[in-house]
Amino acid sequence: MPFTLPALPYPENALEPSIDALTMNIHRTKHHQAYVDNLNKALEGHADLQSKSIEEICASVATMPDAIKAAVRNNGGGHYNHSMFWMWMAPAGQGGEPSAALTASINKSFGSMDEFKAKLADAGMKRFGSGWSWLIQKHDGALQIISTPNQDNPLMNGLVETLGTPLLGVDVWEHAYYLKYQNRRADYLKSWWSVVNWNEVNKRFKASI
Numbered sequence: 001m002p003f004t005l006p007a008l009p010y011p012e013n014a015l016e017p018s019i020d021a022l023t024m025n026i027h028r029t030k031h032h033q034a035y036v037d038n039l040n041k042a043l044e045g046h047a048d049l050q051s052k053s054i055e056e057i058c059a060s061v062a063t064m065p066d067a068i069k070a071a072v073r074n075n076g077g078g079h080y081n082h083s084m085f086w087m088w089m090a091p092a093g094q095g096g097e098p099s100a101a102l103t104a105s106i107n108k109s110f111g112s113m114d115e116f117k118a119k120l121a122d123a124g125m126k127r128f129g130s131g132w133s134w135l136i137q138k139h140d141g142a143l144q145i146i147s148t149p150n151q152d153n154p155l156m157n158g159l160v161e162t163l164g165t166p167l168l169g170v171d172v173w174e175h176a177y178y179l180k181y182q183n184r185r186a187d188y189l190k191s192w193w194s195v196v197n198w199n200e201v202n203k204r205f206k207a208s209i
Protein backbone atom coordinates (compact mmCIF):
# COMPACT_ATOMS: atom_id res chain seq x y z
CA MET A 1 0.00 0.00 0.00
CA PRO A 2 2.46 2.69 -1.10
CA PHE A 3 -0.04 5.54 -1.29
CA THR A 4 -2.21 6.83 1.56
CA LEU A 5 -4.78 9.55 2.12
CA PRO A 6 -2.91 12.63 3.38
CA ALA A 7 -4.02 14.33 6.59
CA LEU A 8 -6.19 17.40 6.11
CA PRO A 9 -4.32 20.50 7.39
CA TYR A 10 -7.56 22.04 8.76
CA PRO A 11 -10.88 20.72 10.14
CA GLU A 12 -13.51 19.57 7.63
CA ASN A 13 -15.78 22.50 8.52
CA ALA A 14 -13.01 25.11 8.30
CA LEU A 15 -13.82 26.15 4.75
CA GLU A 16 -17.47 26.94 5.43
CA PRO A 17 -19.45 28.65 4.08
CA SER A 18 -17.58 28.27 0.75
CA ILE A 19 -17.20 24.50 1.05
CA ASP A 20 -19.52 22.75 3.51
CA ALA A 21 -18.24 20.11 5.94
CA LEU A 22 -20.29 17.24 4.47
CA THR A 23 -18.94 17.89 0.98
CA MET A 24 -15.40 17.99 2.37
CA ASN A 25 -15.97 14.74 4.24
CA ILE A 26 -17.44 12.81 1.31
CA HIS A 27 -15.04 14.34 -1.20
CA ARG A 28 -11.97 13.38 0.80
CA THR A 29 -12.85 10.21 2.71
CA LYS A 30 -14.89 8.61 -0.10
CA HIS A 31 -13.80 10.01 -3.49
CA HIS A 32 -10.13 10.70 -2.73
CA GLN A 33 -9.83 7.51 -0.67
CA ALA A 34 -11.20 5.52 -3.62
CA TYR A 35 -8.54 7.00 -5.92
CA VAL A 36 -5.86 5.99 -3.41
CA ASP A 37 -7.26 2.47 -3.01
CA ASN A 38 -7.66 1.92 -6.74
CA LEU A 39 -4.18 3.29 -7.49
CA ASN A 40 -2.66 0.91 -4.95
CA LYS A 41 -4.66 -1.96 -6.45
CA ALA A 42 -3.48 -1.10 -9.98
CA LEU A 43 0.15 -1.05 -8.82
CA GLU A 44 -0.01 -4.43 -7.06
CA GLY A 45 2.87 -6.55 -8.33
CA HIS A 46 4.66 -3.55 -9.87
CA ALA A 47 7.38 -2.92 -7.28
CA ASP A 48 9.23 -0.55 -9.62
CA LEU A 49 6.17 1.72 -9.85
CA GLN A 50 5.26 1.44 -6.17
CA SER A 51 8.54 3.11 -5.21
CA LYS A 52 7.90 6.18 -7.40
CA SER A 53 6.47 9.46 -6.14
CA ILE A 54 2.96 10.37 -7.24
CA GLU A 55 4.45 13.13 -9.43
CA GLU A 56 6.67 10.54 -11.15
CA ILE A 57 3.70 8.22 -11.57
CA CYS A 58 1.68 10.98 -13.26
CA ALA A 59 4.58 11.99 -15.52
CA SER A 60 5.10 8.43 -16.74
CA VAL A 61 1.51 7.20 -17.17
CA ALA A 62 1.81 7.17 -20.96
CA THR A 63 4.57 4.57 -20.89
CA MET A 64 2.96 2.21 -18.38
CA PRO A 65 1.76 -1.28 -19.30
CA ASP A 66 -1.55 -1.16 -21.17
CA ALA A 67 -3.22 -3.36 -18.55
CA ILE A 68 -2.86 -0.68 -15.85
CA LYS A 69 -2.50 2.53 -17.87
CA ALA A 70 -6.11 3.69 -17.66
CA ALA A 71 -6.41 2.82 -13.96
CA VAL A 72 -3.20 4.65 -13.11
CA ARG A 73 -4.16 7.65 -15.24
CA ASN A 74 -7.54 8.02 -13.53
CA ASN A 75 -6.60 7.10 -9.98
CA GLY A 76 -3.01 8.37 -9.92
CA GLY A 77 -4.28 11.64 -11.34
CA GLY A 78 -7.11 11.64 -8.82
CA HIS A 79 -4.69 11.09 -5.93
CA TYR A 80 -2.27 13.83 -7.01
CA ASN A 81 -4.99 16.34 -7.91
CA HIS A 82 -6.88 15.95 -4.65
CA SER A 83 -3.74 15.91 -2.47
CA MET A 84 -2.87 19.27 -3.98
CA PHE A 85 -6.45 20.58 -3.88
CA TRP A 86 -6.63 20.27 -0.08
CA MET A 87 -3.34 22.18 0.16
CA TRP A 88 -4.55 24.88 -2.22
CA MET A 89 -7.33 25.79 0.19
CA ALA A 90 -7.24 27.32 3.68
CA PRO A 91 -9.83 28.81 6.02
CA ALA A 92 -10.96 32.24 4.83
CA GLY A 93 -8.49 34.89 6.00
CA GLN A 94 -5.68 32.37 6.56
CA GLY A 95 -4.54 31.82 2.98
CA GLY A 96 -2.46 34.99 2.70
CA GLU A 97 -2.17 37.07 -0.45
CA PRO A 98 -0.44 36.56 -3.79
CA SER A 99 3.23 37.55 -3.46
CA ALA A 100 4.56 40.61 -5.30
CA ALA A 101 6.48 38.36 -7.70
CA LEU A 102 3.45 36.16 -8.43
CA THR A 103 1.21 39.21 -8.84
CA ALA A 104 3.67 40.76 -11.31
CA SER A 105 3.79 37.55 -13.32
CA ILE A 106 0.00 37.19 -13.30
CA ASN A 107 -0.44 40.82 -14.37
CA LYS A 108 2.03 40.32 -17.20
CA SER A 109 0.36 37.10 -18.40
CA PHE A 110 -3.32 37.91 -17.91
CA GLY A 111 -3.58 41.70 -17.56
CA SER A 112 -4.68 41.84 -13.93
CA MET A 113 -5.52 39.65 -10.95
CA ASP A 114 -9.25 40.05 -11.70
CA GLU A 115 -8.78 38.98 -15.31
CA PHE A 116 -6.74 35.99 -14.16
CA LYS A 117 -9.51 34.92 -11.76
CA ALA A 118 -12.13 35.35 -14.48
CA LYS A 119 -10.10 33.26 -16.92
CA LEU A 120 -9.46 30.43 -14.46
CA ALA A 121 -13.18 30.32 -13.62
CA ASP A 122 -14.08 30.51 -17.31
CA ALA A 123 -11.87 27.51 -18.09
CA GLY A 124 -13.69 25.63 -15.32
CA MET A 125 -17.09 26.69 -16.64
CA LYS A 126 -16.22 25.57 -20.17
CA ARG A 127 -15.06 22.14 -19.03
CA PHE A 128 -17.94 19.94 -20.19
CA GLY A 129 -18.59 17.18 -17.68
CA SER A 130 -15.87 16.56 -15.12
CA GLY A 131 -12.35 17.93 -14.83
CA TRP A 132 -10.08 20.61 -13.49
CA SER A 133 -9.03 24.17 -14.23
CA TRP A 134 -5.36 25.00 -13.65
CA LEU A 135 -2.84 27.81 -13.40
CA ILE A 136 0.41 26.28 -14.56
CA GLN A 137 3.95 27.42 -15.11
CA LYS A 138 5.16 25.94 -18.37
CA HIS A 139 8.68 24.68 -18.69
CA ASP A 140 9.66 27.90 -20.53
CA GLY A 141 8.54 29.88 -17.47
CA ALA A 142 5.33 31.30 -18.92
CA LEU A 143 2.11 31.18 -16.89
CA GLN A 144 -0.92 29.66 -18.59
CA ILE A 145 -4.46 28.63 -17.71
CA ILE A 146 -5.54 25.23 -18.96
CA SER A 147 -8.35 22.79 -18.30
CA THR A 148 -8.10 19.00 -18.24
CA PRO A 149 -10.86 16.38 -18.39
CA ASN A 150 -11.50 13.72 -15.74
CA GLN A 151 -8.45 13.38 -13.44
CA ASP A 152 -5.83 14.29 -16.02
CA ASN A 153 -3.27 16.89 -14.94
CA PRO A 154 -0.46 19.00 -16.43
CA LEU A 155 2.19 16.48 -15.32
CA MET A 156 0.95 13.76 -17.67
CA ASN A 157 3.58 13.74 -20.36
CA GLY A 158 2.25 12.37 -23.64
CA LEU A 159 -1.39 12.47 -22.54
CA VAL A 160 -2.09 16.15 -21.91
CA GLU A 161 -1.60 18.84 -24.53
CA THR A 162 0.02 21.47 -22.32
CA LEU A 163 2.47 20.40 -19.63
CA GLY A 164 3.75 22.44 -16.71
CA THR A 165 3.99 22.79 -12.97
CA PRO A 166 0.55 23.21 -11.41
CA LEU A 167 0.59 26.37 -9.28
CA LEU A 168 -3.14 26.27 -8.49
CA GLY A 169 -5.99 24.01 -9.52
CA VAL A 170 -9.69 23.81 -8.89
CA ASP A 171 -11.87 20.70 -9.04
CA VAL A 172 -14.97 21.23 -11.20
CA TRP A 173 -16.41 17.73 -10.83
CA GLU A 174 -19.98 17.93 -9.56
CA HIS A 175 -18.93 15.94 -6.48
CA ALA A 176 -16.88 19.02 -5.44
CA TYR A 177 -19.90 21.30 -5.11
CA TYR A 178 -23.25 19.58 -5.81
CA LEU A 179 -24.52 19.22 -2.22
CA LYS A 180 -24.33 22.95 -1.54
CA TYR A 181 -24.47 24.52 -5.00
CA GLN A 182 -26.38 21.86 -7.02
CA ASN A 183 -25.97 22.86 -10.69
CA ARG A 184 -24.50 26.31 -9.91
CA ARG A 185 -20.85 25.70 -10.77
CA ALA A 186 -20.29 29.44 -11.31
CA ASP A 187 -21.37 30.22 -7.73
CA TYR A 188 -19.03 27.54 -6.37
CA LEU A 189 -16.12 28.92 -8.39
CA LYS A 190 -16.87 32.47 -7.24
CA SER A 191 -17.00 31.50 -3.57
CA TRP A 192 -13.93 29.27 -3.85
CA TRP A 193 -11.61 32.29 -4.21
CA SER A 194 -12.23 33.19 -0.56
CA VAL A 195 -10.60 29.92 0.57
CA VAL A 196 -7.64 29.84 -1.83
CA ASN A 197 -4.36 29.27 0.00
CA TRP A 198 -2.13 31.83 -1.70
CA ASN A 199 0.72 30.90 0.64
CA GLU A 200 0.89 27.51 -1.09
CA VAL A 201 0.61 29.07 -4.56
CA ASN A 202 3.43 31.52 -3.72
CA LYS A 203 5.58 28.65 -2.46
CA ARG A 204 5.08 26.62 -5.62
CA PHE A 205 5.67 29.66 -7.85
CA LYS A 206 8.93 30.45 -6.04
CA ALA A 207 10.10 26.85 -6.29
CA SER A 208 9.34 26.56 -10.00
CA ILE A 209 11.16 29.73 -11.20
Ligand code: MN
Residues within 6 Å of the ligand: 027, 031, 082, 171, 173, 175, 176
Ligand atom coordinates in the same frame (compact mmCIF):
# COMPACT_ATOMS: atom_id res chain seq x y z
MN1 MN B 1 -12.83 15.75 -6.67
